[in-house]
Amino acid sequence: MRPVTYRKYEMTHKQLAMLAPDLMLRDLTRLTYQQLLNDYAETHERQTTMDFHRHLKSSLLDALEEGLIARDPTRKAIIKGTAHQQHKIKYLHQYELQALLNELELEGEVNWDYFILLIAKTGLRFAEALGVTPNSFDFAHQMLTIDKTWDYKSKIGGFAPTKNESSVRKIPLDWQTVIQFSQLTKHLPSDQPIFVKGQVYNDTVNHYLERLCKHAQVPIISVHGLRHTHASLLLYAGVSIASVARRLGHSNMTTTQQTYIHIIQELENQDNDKVMKHLASLI
Incomplete structure (x- = not known):
């Protein structure tokens, strides 16, 4: 366990x-x-x-x-609960993300700016991004393999399995990201995490990202919000739900649909307008 x-x-x-x-x-x-x-x-x-x-x-x-009790007290138990709170996900629009990325210092050695860039470009989970090592990259084929995470919640740390089997995946990278990370990882140990230097705290990175958001004058989001931003921009760009689900490492498309239902509904409304315009032209 x-x-x-x-x-x-x-x-x-x-x-x-x-x-x-x-x-x-x-x-x-x-x-x-x-x-x-x-x-x-x-x-x-x-x-x-x-x-x-x-x-x-x-x-x-x-x-x-074990014979400690005579009957199953959980039989036919009725499960109740408070009303489900629909939390609207926080993400940046494309021009806001660009403003944030313009604030990043991407010169020299490894820093949290590169970490933020990687998640914005790939939609990785926090622990997945921490688990990335230089040999996770296949620069020749512009691919990033996600097959492990970093157990940042433990004081001991160390590599850990992905969230589920679907989280093991290969993510295509754009050529700019390939160039940036090929230079960054050139002299780093191939099997060691790029961004882990001692104990890592989620709050530390979130606070740093908050300062960047304020400086860029965009809505404040968390590191997980970068993952939502990545997925949202792909959906708005017309990428299929199936492709977004695979890229995020969701176990099924239902998870993706439920998470981004408001975006999907907005896109469906736009599609309905396109359908009506097309049908109206068939006279």
Whole structure:
């Protein structure tokens, strides 16, 4: 189990101790378990409540198998939750992104400016970009291979697997990016992460990006917002959802559609106008 996954189980345990500090295993019934879920659901969305339920259910089924309890208290449990909050993604328009990129200092050695540039050009996740090494690049074929991440949340650090199998991918690069990174990585160790120098914090890079956004006089976004910006610009440019999903490393197109639904709907409206104009011309 990865440390980040283990921490999720620790959080479930912490929530359980807060909600039912005096509940004994022998007193757990379908009624008391349902009440526990209902209490949790009062302050959490349904999907989060479902994850909480799955963690508890797996341990309780083990308890049932070991003979510690006589019946499965999770049977026919009803999963509730607060209304889903539709968070509008933050991204930059093309002219805003260009203004931000104009602020980058891309001369000399490795810095966070190159890191920001790489994510803006590829749509990588934060941990994926940290895991990039010089041998991740195939400059001859203008390709970047993503097959690992960097565990920046751990004090130990080190390479880690990608988020899922679909996250392992090859991303085509434009010739400008190829030239910039071929020069940058020329004398760096081929199998070591380019941007990792000791402990890396997401907040550190986000604060630096915030200062750049203010200086460029564009909306403030996070590093993850650069990933959204990359995807949004591709969609507006007419790139198919399937291609964007592969480039982002989404496990399926549904994830891409749900994340960028407002952009897709806007493009569909534009397409409807084009369809009507075309049909009107067929007289």
